Amino acid sequence: MSFTSRRxxxxxxxxxxxxxxxxxxxxxxxxxxxxxVYGLTLNKVGVAQTHATNLVAAVAFDYRGFDTxxxxxxxFAAVVGVAILLRAHRDEAATDDxxxxxxxxxxxxxxxxxxRVLGLGLIGPTVLLGLYVVVHGHLTPGGGFSGGVxxxxxxLLVYLAGEYVALRRVSPESLTELAESAGAGSYAVIGxxxxxxxxxxxxxxxPLGTTGHLNSSGTILLINLAxxxxxxxxxxxxxxxxxxxxxxxxxxx
Amino acid sequence: MELxxxxxxxxxxxxxxxxxxxxxxxxxSMVVSFYGILLGILFFVFxxxxxxxxxxxxxxxxxxTMILLALAKANQE
Amino acid sequence: MTFLPFAIAAWLFAVGLYGIVTSxxxxxxxxxxxxVQSSTYVLLLAIGYRTGAGAxxxxxxxxxxxxxxxxxxxxTLTDSVVAATVTALLLALAVQVHKKAGTxxxxxxxxxxx
Numbered sequence: 356m357s358f359t360s361r362r363x364x365x366x367x368x369x370x371x372x373x374x375x376x377x378x379x380x381x382x383x384x385x386x387x388x389x390x391x392v393y394g395l396t397l398n399k400v401g402v403a404q405t406h407a408t409n410l411v412a413a414v415a416f417d418y419r420g421f422d423t424x425x426x427x428x429x430x431f432a433a434v435v436g437v438a439i440l441l442r443a444h445r446d447e448a449a450t451d452d453x454x455x456x457x458x459x460x461x462x463x464x465x466x467x468x469x470x471r472v473l474g475l476g477l478i479g480p481t482v483l484l485g486l487y488v489v490v491h492g493h494l495t496p497g498g499g500f501s502g503g504v505x506x507x508x509x510x511l512l513v514y515l516a517g518e519y520v521a522l523r524r525v526s527p528e529s530l531t532e533l534a535e536s537a538g539a540g541s542y543a544v545i546g547x548x549x550x551x552x553x554x555x556x557x558x559x560x561x562p563l564g565t566t567g568h569l570n571s572s573g574t575i576l577l578i579n580l581a582x583x584x585x586x587x588x589x590x591x592x593x594x595x596x597x598x599x600x601x602x603x604x605x606x607x608x
Numbered sequence: 609m610e611l612x613x614x615x616x617x618x619x620x621x622x623x624x625x626x627x628x629x630x631x632x633x634x635x636x637s638m639v640v641s642f643y644g645i646l647l648g649i650l651f652f653v654f655x656x657x658x659x660x661x662x663x664x665x666x667x668x669x670x671x672x673t674m675i676l677l678a679l680a681k682a683n684q685e
Numbered sequence: 686m687t688f689l690p691f692a693i694a695a696w697l698f699a700v701g702l703y704g705i706v707t708s709x710x711x712x713x714x715x716x717x718x719x720x721v722q723s724s725t726y727v728l729l730l731a732i733g734y735r736t737g738a739g740a741x742x743x744x745x746x747x748x749x750x751x752x753x754x755x756x757x758x759x760x761t762l763t764d765s766v767v768a769a770t771v772t773a774l775l776l777a778l779a780v781q782v783h784k785k786a787g788t789x790x791x792x793x794x795x796x797x798x799x
Contacts, residue, residue, distance in 0.1 A: 358707065358792075365706045369699050376695050386687040387736035394733065394754035401755070402743050410741040410752075411658045415759035426763040433770040440777040488661075495744060496657040500766040504665045511673060567744065586766060590670065593773045597677035617693045620727065624697045624720050628704035633712040640716055647723055651761075654730045655740045655753045662765040663726075670769050671719065678712060678776040682783040 406563040407493040407572035415498070416578045420557040424542055427582060431539045434589040441596045466515065474516030481509040489583035493572045499579040503586025510591045514598060522595065531592040538585025545577050616650045623647075637675040644668035690731035697724035711779040711789045715772060722768050726761045733757035 356364075384390060397414060407413040415423050489502030514522040549558035557574075564571030623643040630636040644667025651660035697720060704717030733754030739746055741755040783789055 362707055365703060369702065372699070373695065380688070380691055383691070383732070386690055386731060387734055389733055389735055389754060391733070391754055391756070394756050397755060398741065398752055399748070402748050408742060408744045409658070410743060410755045411656075411758045411762060414755050415763060419756070419759055423759075423763050426767050430767050430770045433767075433774045436774045437777045440774075440781050496661055496740075496742060498658065498762070500763060501658075501662045501665050504662075504670055504766060504769075508665070508669055589770065593674070593770070594677070596777075597674065597681055614689055617689055617727075621693045621696050624723070625700050627720050628700050628717050631709065631713060633710055633716070636713060636716055640719070643720075643723075647726070650727065651730060654734050655738065656730055656758045656761070657740050657742065659726070659730065659758050659761045659765065662762050666765050666769045667719075667723075671772060674769075674773050674776055675712060675716065678780050682780050682789070 402566060405559060405572050405575065406566045407575050408567060409493050409495060409498070411496070412493050412498050412575060412579070413572070416575045416582075417557075417559050417572075420546070420578070423578075423582075424546065424557070427539060427542055427585060430586065430589055431535065434535060434592055437593050437596055441599065471516045474512045478509055478512045478516065481505060481512060485509060485583075485587070489579060490569070490576075492579035492583075493575045494567065494569070499582025500586055503583045504590055506583070506587035507590030507594065511594055514594075522598070526591050526595065528592075528595065531588045531595065534584050534588030535592060536588075538581045538583070538588060541581035542578060542585070545574055545581065548574065612653055616646070616653050620646050620650050633675065633679055637672040637679075640675070641668045641672040644671065690727065690734075694724045694728035694731065697721070697727065709790055709792070711782060711791060712776065714791065715775045715779060718775070719768065719772055722764075726765070729757040729761050 397410065397418065401410045401413050401418075402408060405413045405417050407417075485502050485505035485508075487502075488497035488505055489499055492498030492502065510522060510526050513525050546557040549556055549560050552558070552560040554560060559573045559575065561573035561577070563573050570576070620643075623639075623646045627636060627639050627643050630639050644663060647667060648660045648664035651657075651663055701717045701721035701724065704720065705714055708714040708717060733756070735751060735753050738751040738753045741752040741758065746752070779789065782794065786794055788794070
């Protein structure tokens with residue numbers, strides 16, 4: 356199908372979509388007057404039932420914990436997919452192309468001193484910020500998902516401030532794989548605690564503690580830690596897989 | 609706060625259009641990073657600090673990094 | 686004026702879809718897909734908003750105060766991070782396609798090799 360005919364077909368489709376969308380919008384309540392009963396009920400009883408002050412985390416990891424388990428396994432499957440795709444690539448390159456590349460006179464670009472110093476200085480605060488966001492997920496905004504990505508960004512800073520070899524020493528391949536698998540598995544195991552206590556899967560059966568303290572809200576804190584470990588391991592693994600090609604070039608220069 | 613909401617929404621629409629109409633992927637990664645920050649501001653104005661935090665970390669840092677790494681990996685062959 | 690957030694969500698969806706349909710570079714296509722995903726986040730958060738309400742974090746605000754809906758925020762929160770990982774998978778696919786076919790242009794990828 357040629358470019359213009361594809362584009363004209365798209366415009367016809369989007370006109371139909373716009374008509375249906377405008378017709379459907381007339382049934383929605385106005386912006387700002389949402390009357391969802393589920394949300395209103397949770398606002399009133401959520402803090403008392405789970406002893407967690409961050410109601411979004413309570414909804415994501417307790418009331419709707421099963422949906423978040425599914426999302427976490429989507430993340431796990433995507434990381435496994437990246438590993439399968441790029442590892443086969445790396446094995447082929449190591450046998451055929453790497454020996455050709457070293458003759459081409461390709462030089463690895465130098466990083467400036469400002470980048471290295473700033474990157475080195477920011478690694479410590481980034482790790483601290485990531486750990487803080489993960490651990491305080493049930494009290495303040497944040498949680499396992501955001502904190503895990505911040506921790507993976509710290510691994511990227513190691514690569515920027517030094518070389519790929521330093522990154523491999525700080526987060527070796529086996530450690531990131533172990534972290535990611537352990538995080539994903541721990542979420543399911545924490546759900547089994549509810550089964551062992553005679554209730555439904557993923558029920559909050561651990562002692563709830565005092566509202567506002569760090570050690571409160573039962574399984575929500577444990578699930579936050581598990582998700583933080585998994586997301587940090589998963590993103591570090593993806594970054595290292597994408598960076599793997601440069602290792603072959605650097606070792607020969 | 610209606611004016612603030614309307615202003616940030618229009619900025620997000622302009623940012624999304626800019627992301628699509630930047631055809632070169634290298635320039636597009638920078639535009640998508642800026643669009644991620646605009647979305648973070650929009651989520652903050654809609655009283656969603658959790659979502660804004662996730663969006664800024666993912667959309668302004670992790671996503672452009674992966675795009676640049678994919679481009680570098682493909683161009684090294 | 687109360688119509689604007691939903692109209693902006695529809696506009697982002699349509700513009701991102703236009704970028705996917707008329708794309709000439711696979712990585713440009715993947716980024717336009719992330720624009721389409723962001724339109725769903727805008728729609729969800731616009732639905733859950735209540736005028737004059739605060740954020741659903743009760744660390745400082747008392748429990749009875751009006752807050753916006755927390756359920757749509759929980760949906761959007763997990764979706765942001767997971768969508769980035771799926772984008773990484775799509776980028777790895779694009780890199781493999783470039784290795785096998787030598788080009789990033791979707792119009793030239795019409796040969797199925799068995």
